[in-house]
Amino acid sequence: ETYYVKDAWSLLHAGYELVLKKNANELMLAGNNDILTLAPEYVVHPPIGKWVIAIGEHFFGLNPFGWRISVAVLGIIAVMLVHRVARRLFRNELVAWLAGLFMAIDGLAIVLSRTALLDQTLMFFTLAAFAALIADRDRTRRRLSAELSLGFRWQLLLAALLLGLALGTKWSAAWFI
Numbered sequence: 001e002t003y004y005v006k007d008a009w010s011l012l013h014a015g016y017e018l019v020l021k022k023n024a025n026e027l028m029l030a031g032n033n034d035i036l037t038l039a040p041e042y043v044v045h046p047p048i049g050k051w052v053i054a055i056g057e058h059f060f061g062l063n064p065f066g067w068r069i070s071v072a073v074l075g076i077i078a079v080m081l082v083h084r085v086a087r088r089l090f091r092n093e094l095v096a097w098l099a100g101l102f103m104a105i106d107g108l109a110i111v112l113s114r115t116a117l118l119d120q121t122l123m124f125f126t127l128a129a130f131a132a133l134i135a136d137r138d139r140t141r142r143r144l145s146a147e148l149s150l151g152f153r154w155q156l157l158l159a160a161l162l163l164g165l166a167l168g169t170k171w172s173a174a175w176f177i
Helices: 002-014 024-029 048-060 064-090 093-105 107-113 119-145 154-167 171-175
Strands: 018-020 036-040
Touching: 002 018, 002 036, 002 048, 048 064, 048 119, 064 093, 064 107, 064 119, 093 107, 107 119, 119 154, 119 171, 154 171
Parallel strands: none
Antiparallel strands: 018 036
16 A cells, blocks of 8 residues: 555656655654655556545545545445446346445455555456446347447447556556456
8 A cells, every 4th residue: 555655646746656755654654745756766557546546635635544535435336336237237136236235245345445555446447347348238239129220339438448447557457458
């Protein structure tokens, strides 16, 4: 959590990752947000997930609530997405509610939803892309059964955009593409 929080703060204030002062942790604990130098940092992961963290830091400051709230919101929305995907896949409301419940009480999902790591953001964007693909499948079936033209498939464009955001969060999203 320590790396992405500070990288997000750096993105928020400089637009790119900066090297931190040697005593950055102590400064943050003392309430001093002056933790950045002017030197560019070596970057391991793309910036989208860190920008998600930075949104919370922008509104709530460089504190545990600020750097965790955005990821927590994505975790809450993910529960609703799992419910929606399960309802579309299985066409059964009980199964959909159970899927959402299991996601809501899953230990890993809870832990990742309350920490400022990139994995929850990656999961959210890939899950949302899958939901868009399922929506496209349902729309395509309806239009084909009514013998209508498919037209432009907006859900596929949305899925591509969401997978691009996932790839912009962590390189491991390439496997989903």
